[in-house]
Amino acid sequence: MSESKARSRWARLVLPLAAALVLLADQGSKYIVVNSLRRYEEWVPIPALQWLFAITYTTNTGAAFGIFPDGSLFFTVIAVVVAVVILVYHRQLAAHQWLLRFSLGLQLGGALGNLLDRLIRGYVVDFIYFKFWPVFNVADSCIVVGVALMAYFLLKEGKAGPGEQQETSVADSHEKEDSEYNLSATP
Numbered sequence: 001m002s003e004s005k006a007r008s009r010w011a012r013l014v015l016p017l018a019a020a021l022v023l024l025a026d027q028g029s030k031y032i033v034v035n036s037l038r039r040y041e042e043w044v045p046i047p048a049l050q051w052l053f054a055i056t057y058t059t060n061t062g063a064a065f066g067i068f069p070d071g072s073l074f075f076t077v078i079a080v081v082v083a084v085v086i087l088v089y090h091r092q093l094a095a096h097q098w099l100l101r102f103s104l105g106l107q108l109g110g111a112l113g114n115l116l117d118r119l120i121r122g123y124v125v126d127f128i129y130f131k132f133w134p135v136f137n138v139a140d141s142c143i144v145v146g147v148a149l150m151a152y153f154l155l156k157e158g159k160a161g162p163g164e165q166q167e168t169s170v171a172d173s174h175e176k177e178d179s180e181y182n183l184s185a186t187p
Contacts, residue, residue, distance in 0.1 A: 026139040030127070037057040043056075058135045079112070086104050103149035107142070
């Protein structure tokens, strides 16, 4: 197998690995909270910061950070659509776009984590509470970070001037990767 194909194969694993880790962290943390606290109970892991931060078990039938309450069915459908779009878009990316793949993995893992809650419980478990912000969870955080990384990537890609931007095929991107690796290897 050529080095280019091997890199491409590894690049395709970035999204599923990131999504799986997010899903594991999200569902694991929710499991601990649900089995350790009563609903609306607050635990302050760092007493000196109780004015700022607590773990508070709450439920949410709306979107991230509690907006649009009682929209579980709507957000279930949205999560499924988003997951499908991410998977389709991921297949179109060139291998060197690992940051974009990672950002999509964060978003997919977060969407699946909250979707799993909605399907199993009928609501999403939230527990991370900074006293100046609505209660949220690991999935929400990963979705936000994933969107921010994607925006950064797309803005960075968009900074190339019109004469510098050109459409590239997957084969062209592999050639670009090969030349970048060869350039970095020279003294």
